[in-house]
Amino acid sequence: MENKLLNRIIKYSTHLYGGWVLFIALLTLLPASVVNIIDWNFMSIDKLAHLFMFTVMAILGSIHFRYGRWPGRLTYPALTSLITAWLYGTLLEYTQALVPSRTFDYADLTANFAGAVLGIFLLKWLIAPNWH
Numbered sequence: 001m002e003n004k005l006l007n008r009i010i011k012y013s014t015h016l017y018g019g020w021v022l023f024i025a026l027l028t029l030l031p032a033s034v035v036n037i038i039d040w041n042f043m044s045i046d047k048l049a050h051l052f053m054f055t056v057m058a059i060l061g062s063i064h065f066r067y068g069r070w071p072g073r074l075t076y077p078a079l080t081s082l083i084t085a086w087l088y089g090t091l092l093e094y095t096q097a098l099v100p101s102r103t104f105d106y107a108d109l110t111a112n113f114a115g116a117v118l119g120i121f122l123l124k125w126l127i128a129p130n131w132h
Contacts, residue, residue: 009060010067017057017064021088024053028092031100050089050111051118058085058119078120085116 009016027049061081089112096102 010063013060013064014068017060017068020053020057020060024057024088025092027053029095029099029102031102047107047111050108051115054085054089054112054115055119055122057088058082058116059123061085062120062123078124082116082120085119086113089113089116 058078058081061084062078065077065080089109093104093109093112097104
């Protein structure tokens with residue numbers, strides 16, 4: 001690969017992916033009073049934030065599952081990343097119901113999944129078109 005940035009992302013893919021997953025958990029599981037969450041409507045900055053977080057997660061996950069430092073690299077890293085992001089987003093939404101002043105939100109769940117799908121599309125068609 002010619003791109004130095006992409007080479008560094010690949011080199012540190014395990015750390016980047018793990019850190020990003022923890023970052024999402026931190027943002028989504030803190031009580032609303034801590035992060036000053038405003039009651040947003042469906043098409044809001046909140047949904048765009050969910051979309052962005054899971055777009056990045058899917059891209060980093062795909063790179064991690066393809067090049068990461070673990071045995072048995074997967075044959076279908078993008079599909080694995082998509083499924084992982086979907087399950088993780090679902091788990092976080094259900095877990096939010098246990099956090100004071102946070103609730104389960106189908107719109108957030110939809111934005112999470114849409115972000116993961118967008119991440120896979122961006123990876124396959126813009127970032128790494130020769131991905132297989």
